[in-house]
Amino acid sequence: MGRLSSLSPKKVFEIFEQICLIPHGSGNMDGISSYVCDFAKNRGLEYYCDEAKNVLIKAPASPGYEESRPVLLQAHLDMVCEKAPQSRHNFNSDPLDVDFMDDSVFARGTTLGADDGIAVAIILAILDEDYPHPRLECLFTVDEEIGMDGVKVFDFSRISARRVINLDSEDEGVIYVSCAGGLRSKLTLPVKKHEDSGVKYNIIISGLAGGHSGDRIDRYNANAIIVMGRLLHFLAQKHKFHIISLQGGLMDNAIPREANCTILISRSKSRDFEKLVAEFERTIKNEFAANEKNMMIYCENLGESEEMVLKPRLQARVIFLLNTVPNGVQNMCMDEKQKGLVKTSLNFGIMRLSDERFTLEASVRSSVSSEKYALSDKLKFLAEGMGGEYSFSGDYPAWEFNEDSELLRILSHAYVRQYEKEPVIKGIHAGLECGVIYHNLKPVDIVSFGPEISGAHTTKEKLSIESLQRTWKLLLSFLEDLK
Numbered sequence: 001m002g003r004l005s006s007l008s009p010k011k012v013f014e015i016f017e018q019i020c021l022i023p024h025g026s027g028n029m030d031g032i033s034s035y036v037c038d039f040a041k042n043r044g045l046e047y048y049c050d051e052a053k054n055v056l057i058k059a060p061a062s063p064g065y066e067e068s069r070p071v072l073l074q075a076h077l078d079m080v081c082e083k084a085p086q087s088r089h090n091f092n093s094d095p096l097d098v099d100f101m102d103d104s105v106f107a108r109g110t111t112l113g114a115d116d117g118i119a120v121a122i123i124l125a126i127l128d129e130d131y132p133h134p135r136l137e138c139l140f141t142v143d144e145e146i147g148m149d150g151v152k153v154f155d156f157s158r159i160s161a162r163r164v165i166n167l168d169s170e171d172e173g174v175i176y177v178s179c180a181g182g183l184r185s186k187l188t189l190p191v192k193k194h195e196d197s198g199v200k201y202n203i204i205i206s207g208l209a210g211g212h213s214g215d216r217i218d219r220y221n222a223n224a225i226i227v228m229g230r231l232l233h234f235l236a237q238k239h240k241f242h243i244i245s246l247q248g249g250l251m252d253n254a255i256p257r258e259a260n261c262t263i264l265i266s267r268s269k270s271r272d273f274e275k276l277v278a279e280f281e282r283t284i285k286n287e288f289a290a291n292e293k294n295m296m297i298y299c300e301n302l303g304e305s306e307e308m309v310l311k312p313r314l315q316a317r318v319i320f321l322l323n324t325v326p327n328g329v330q331n332m333c334m335d336e337k338q339k340g341l342v343k344t345s346l347n348f349g350i351m352r353l354s355d356e357r358f359t360l361e362a363s364v365r366s367s368v369s370s371e372k373y374a375l376s377d378k379l380k381f382l383a384e385g386m387g388g389e390y391s392f393s394g395d396y397p398a399w400e401f402n403e404d405s406e407l408l409r410i411l412s413h414a415y416v417r418q419y420e421k422e423p424v425i426k427g428i429h430a431g432l433e434c435g436v437i438y439h440n441l442k443p444v445d446i447v448s449f450g451p452e453i454s455g456a457h458t459t460k461e462k463l464s465i466e467s468l469q470r471t472w473k474l475l476l477s478f479l480e481d482l483k
Helices: 010-020 030-042 114-128 149-153 224-236 267-287 312-324 369-385 406-419 434-441 465-481
Strands: 046-049 055-059 071-076 098-101 104-107 136-141 163-166 174-190 193-206 242-248 259-265 296-310 328-332 342-353 357-366 389-396 424-431 445-448 462-464
Touching: 010 030, 010 114, 030 046, 030 055, 030 114, 071 114, 114 136, 114 462, 114 465, 136 149, 149 434, 163 406, 163 434, 174 312, 174 369, 174 406, 174 434, 193 224, 193 242, 193 267, 224 242, 224 259, 224 267, 224 312, 224 342, 242 312, 259 267, 259 296, 267 296, 296 312, 312 357, 312 369, 328 369, 342 369, 342 424, 357 369, 357 424, 369 389, 406 445, 406 465, 434 445, 462 465
Parallel strands: 071 136, 071 163, 163 445, 174 424
Antiparallel strands: 046 055, 055 136, 098 104, 104 462, 174 357, 174 389, 174 445, 193 259, 193 296, 242 259, 242 296, 242 342, 328 342, 342 357
16 A cells, blocks of 8 residues: 555545656656556557657547547646755656655655646546546646657647646646746856865855746745855955856756855965855845745865866856846736736756856746747857857747637636635746647647645645645536536
8 A cells, every 4th residue: 555545536646656656757758658658558548659758648538528529638747856965866766755744745855746747647547537528638748847848749630639728737726828938048168177276165055945947936036056156256356266166956947946166265265264155144144034044055164175176267257157147037027917927037047067168057938939039149148258158948939828718718617616716817937838739739728727736846845635636626527517
């Protein structure tokens, strides 16, 4: 018996726990794709798996729904792989250590992968039971979290449905009706190193809230990479030092919670140096006092050492770049229907320094294509103006709002019937595969909703059990209404 076997809806949690046993981080899709294919095969359902490992399952209509137009249910198979600093979890081979307490399902020391594993489990549970529904086409895509690579190569001629229910949403009570488009940016500066000696220090920025770079970017949480850049600039104004190593973040679409830098400084400056780091820590904590309760900047003296360090002129370029790149919210929607929604943003989520290059990677998002590309061009001008290189990948389109959505009307009625209040209807700044689906199937009617998931893309990710129960009930009622 699994740890979640006592939870309801039983079939959903049973399947979700099976999914958690299969490593399924982005780029590691063979196991989870095979699981979904075997699920369909064992139930005699028609299915198709493409070279990318996307899976499409088709199920016949329930009695009485034979004349109803088909519906596409959609979720992605991959998860963001983040773990606590002390965790030894291997995402390529180890099952997730899932459990629950009170109303929350969680994974010890890692992300839970409820984004979007719980949606996969919901769809498979519907296929496994006898619930009223029109003919279903169920699309499970791969590598959504690293640029929607799976859905962008899928052959949409295999899909006949023009009514789509996406289940990759994390806020109960909200029906999403549009999403931002985006791309992944990469800025690279060439560097060189030489040997030097001095007192070696390790500086760690940790304890930040982090979060999803789409739906949490307007929380204005601290970005560990940007904070590290500010710290290095602050220190450079006071003392001469040499950077040995520099890194931060794990995913471009996760606001980085940690950054690390090792440096060399002369012995005579070491005592003052520690005081300066403490001074900066007090300043930055004060700036983010409202939303960064656990921020910490730790400075450790590692003793005298000889190391390969950045040449001064190139170190100055690295620090300059960290302090001039735009980051966070860039523009807000001003029209009445979407007022308060972020229009354009970017998040620098990965920082790496090697012997030959310094690299920054960012997730750029916008609901307006021209603004997305203008921001990308700004990063290109900045990188190339400093003698570096720029590239982008993973470009995906926005999903546009449909004021005449039949699905939205039917889902809203089902919601009011169950909750006895109106749902929140809005767009989301995060990128959803709905944008790619919209551009491949249009004219198409799409809605997106899901259960409450907090802390997605972080080790604090939790799935609300009661919210899932209500969302499950709503989805079944919604499908029953789609005659």
